Amino acid sequence: MTERFKLRILTGFLGAGKTTLLNEWLSSGQAEEVAVLINEFGAVDVDGPILDATLGEGNRIMSLPNGCICCEVQEDLVEALTALADSSLVRKGVLETTGLADPGAILSGVAHDPRLKSRIDIAATICVAGANTITKQLADYIEVRSQLALADRIVLSKTDLLSSDEVNAVQKEISALNPLAEIRQYAAGSIAEGIFDPVTTRQTVPESAHHHSHGISTFSVTLPRPLNHDLFRDALSFWIMRHSEKLLRMKGIVRFDGNSTPQLLNAVHDVFTSRSVTSAETDNESGGTLVFIGRELPEQELRVDLERCMVAS
CATH class of the missing domain: 3.40.50.300 (P-loop containing nucleotide triphosphate hydrolases)
Known part of the structure; x- marks a missing residue:
């Protein structure tokens, strides 16, 4: 190939x-x-x-x-x-x-x-x-x-x-x-090594991000328990359908119920990707953390959706 x-x-x-x-x-x-x-x-x-x-x-x-x-x-x-x-x-x-x-x-x-x-x-x-x-x-x-x-x-x-x-x-x-x-x-004349290198996976994401700046809000959601994969898929589909223009970025490392390998999730507007990250530093019992960046995102609605997606304690 x-x-x-x-x-x-x-x-x-x-x-x-x-x-x-x-x-x-x-x-x-x-x-x-x-x-x-x-x-x-x-x-x-x-x-x-x-x-x-x-x-x-x-x-x-x-x-x-x-x-x-x-x-x-x-x-x-x-x-x-x-x-x-x-x-x-x-x-x-x-x-x-x-x-x-x-x-x-x-x-x-x-x-x-x-x-x-x-x-x-x-x-x-x-x-x-x-x-x-x-x-x-x-x-x-x-x-x-x-x-x-x-x-x-x-x-x-x-x-x-x-x-x-x-x-x-x-x-x-x-x-x-x-x-x-x-x-x-960077200052002109002092090109740094690796500026154009592919971006490697960041194994940690901020857990306390919550800012409002120039019309764009940033907030993070810490998940105390793993996510149900099917419920999260449905919630994500709904977010993309309703809020794709507002969702500038979503990124995080999470765990799904029944899967011991953490997953790196990345969304930009209506484009979503995920992949396994075996070396991610996350608590085996927790669900991980997701960071959202967007314009007028319904933060409380997204938090409630994620709460519903977590497995029962």
Whole structure:
């Protein structure tokens, strides 16, 4: 069977430093046999020629101009990813979105399109955030909140423009919005090892997350007992049917009754995945913890649903 194509989604608001970061990574020697897809909002590809000059041997670049990839050019993205999945030359890639893109739409498109869902794996969703501008952008632009909330890894750029106390305050604000993300600091010219690596499983999730920030709420549910698999499946189906647009992220490690192996659950809007994590550190008697990130999620309703899904004590 052909190995699935591993795609990294690189997102972040206008001026955050996505292209600078990508350019430095491509020229650092860490990028080998990688395809780079560049999405420009306008009709002219500005970043493509810049990146093309830094591509090493075995790498290739593809441009997707004329609109934001999450809406106007979805079919162009499907065609490009299909071509890459068919290729034997590269088996991994980076998709740099426009600064206005909603990564949730891209994740959903890849997961549901029959031409892609069995051939493309999302290895990581990486968001670049300018440390000197992100606080104001969070207050002004809903796109920024979605980009941060959906990220697996957040790269805090331009940290050299702030004091260490200011950087720590920004990082704390971002962590409150998305407690599930790995956060790294980055200054131009100092590309860190592994920024574009696939995201590995975090064996623990926050158990006390409960924040409201910029219209997005974050809360965690600790499950004292294992879940009934069938009841949870029904509850999850209902959540996706009723609240998929509000559910930016759900992630956690839980236990199901009758299964001794913990399961890592991950949901973004209407896209749900699960897999076994044999080394997870969870109490054998408990059900684990789930963290929710969303807009106007009915927290109490979800808590009641999960209570009904747990096995009797």
